[in-house]
Amino acid sequence: MNLQMVGCTHRETGIDIRQQLAFDYSQTLEALREWQSRFPDTELLLLSTCNRVELYATGDPLANELIKALLDYRKVPVEQVEGRMMTLSGNEVVKYLYRVTSSLESMVVGEPQILAQVKQAYQSAQEVGSTGPLLHGLFQSALRTAKRVAGETSLHKHRVSIPSVAISDLASCVFESFDGKHVLVIGAGEMADETLRYLRDAGDAQIHVINRDVQRGQQLAEKWDGQYHGWEELWEQLVAADLTISTTAATEPIVTTANFEEKVVPGRYQRPLFILDLAVPRDFNPEVGNALGVYLYSLDDLALACEKNRAARAAELPAAEKIVLQETKRFVAEINHRATGPVIFELRKGLERPKNAELERLFHKLPELDDESRKEIEQFADRLVNKMLHPPLKSLQDASKNGTQHGLLDALRSLFKLEN
């Protein structure tokens, strides 16, 4: 199988090199067009994400030529990436692409974004027209493999980032829906921002931001269509909140047990309050979690949940690898079988010719035969040819499953004097 892949990933190269080699959407289209004229008989597809830049190709170009094309476009000197570029060929490319699409090669194994990125890369190549039958087949089967891995294993079900675990795994145990929920964000750090991103995906919550730095607080509130409140409204907001996310850089707890019991508990009437204390050191005194209806989770608690999920994902890896292996074998067998097509066609043609000639001779000798008898004799001849062809074709089919069909193909060609 004439397949090649060159590129670099987070495993071999640092972010500095990956950034220099990264392609955005328009650059991808432009580069593919440029390479099409450089390698006219080659199918090409470029996959560029923050963790990998990979060029998939079929046909004759050497791996070095493909690497050079990649580096030339991004104007990166060869010396800078020496020994850090990965090259794969043949069946290795199939297995590798299946692993990439199924998120087994991702930095965070099981992350779902890679599937969309592979789809996007495939669509871009289709848009330019740089794909052909081999890459079409390969990428479609890669997407099918990823779907199988997602459906038949729970690799993607265990979330591993702290904000995703906090919102999707824990807060959803408290709230049926986030629509209309009063969400209080204390602090305007990156973690708050990321958590709000997950929260927005989960539902239409009412976001209220409290921050000492008014400008940053207002920016965050604006970004998420929320409302900014001054620091003095902290207790009032805690009374109204359903979910609180705290991420300040305060060196002492901002909510002590005494304050909470005095200023918040009486106004809440034991209404459930889910608190995500994502600050280090903690913003909430741990004893606050003892109050009735209060569920307080610190960064440590969440990290523990993430770790458990990571372990659960690891346990799913063998099942995912098995699917990748099955699909790789299937694709390789299919491609090999396709390669035997012309030989089989020639072989049939070679036997059809004497069959037809012999039938003609026989019918000429026996003109008294009626139509039905002629039909019967024709069917007999067809069956005979098919039965004679069955053993060699079966052997060819078995050999193509194992990728060892070349010897048989050569033998058939020379035995039956077939055209190349």
Add this chain to the structure above:
Amino acid sequence: MDSGINMFCFSASYGVALALEFSGLWARNRIGRFALLFSAIAGLIAHTWYLGRRVAEMPAAPLASQQDWYVLAAWVVVIVYLVLKLYYPRSSMGLFILPAVLALVGISRFATKTPLATFQAPRVWGQVHGVLLMLGTVTVLVGFLAGLMYLIQSYRLKHKQSSWGRLQLPSLEWLGKVNSRSLGVATLFVGGGFFTGVLSRLAHQGEQNFVPWTDPVVLSLAAMFVWLMVAECFRLVYPAARQGQKVAYLTIAAFLFLALVLAVVTWGDDSLHMGAETEEPSVSTESEEPKVSTSGGRL
């Protein structure tokens, strides 16, 4: 018309569904979920067939006897379970609901098959009384199970055990809503059942035209109704009791009253709801001998 379907058939199906729910705590897969649903639906079909046969045999069925009443209550709970299973296919609610179904079917084995007195009272009141009390029982039971799940879910979240094996429960918010609504709805059903029972008694002809207020069944039912009323008033007056754990405790207490009423009805003086004058034997659908009541019906 004996089709061979008896209580054992559907109980066994529910038992298999429960075993599959348990196995889901260790290994959850599509085949297991399908088998679980298949068992529960097969049980429901057999259950419905059984009740249908009772209706064909007894004009007042499926509320003709205490036993029928329990079997019908179990049937309603199974429907609730299947509806919830459609909405929450991955949840482990069956671990709570199916034992309640099996318990209702199990208790029905101890309950009498003698026709209820309401059978002889003006039929509409008798049937409304029976249906309302059955729905009240189911509602209290559902509220109790939701309360139990609420307390377990709350404990897990408090103690950071949310990834506790594969036991998946609905959110606290949903459980709290079911909990709190079940109390209100149960008050209406039990109250309605109680008053229609009184009306049904008063509509009796002859000597039985009175309400036996000192009867243990009447007393326990009245106590349960009063408790539900008090719980509702408490929730109206005290905001902290409108949601969260307090509602869960209130529904659990309501269930204790229900258990008391059912115990009194089933194992206590069984003359209260019995038919008397006609001494009409119940038609047996099982192998046991039919009971014939000789005492006077009272409610």
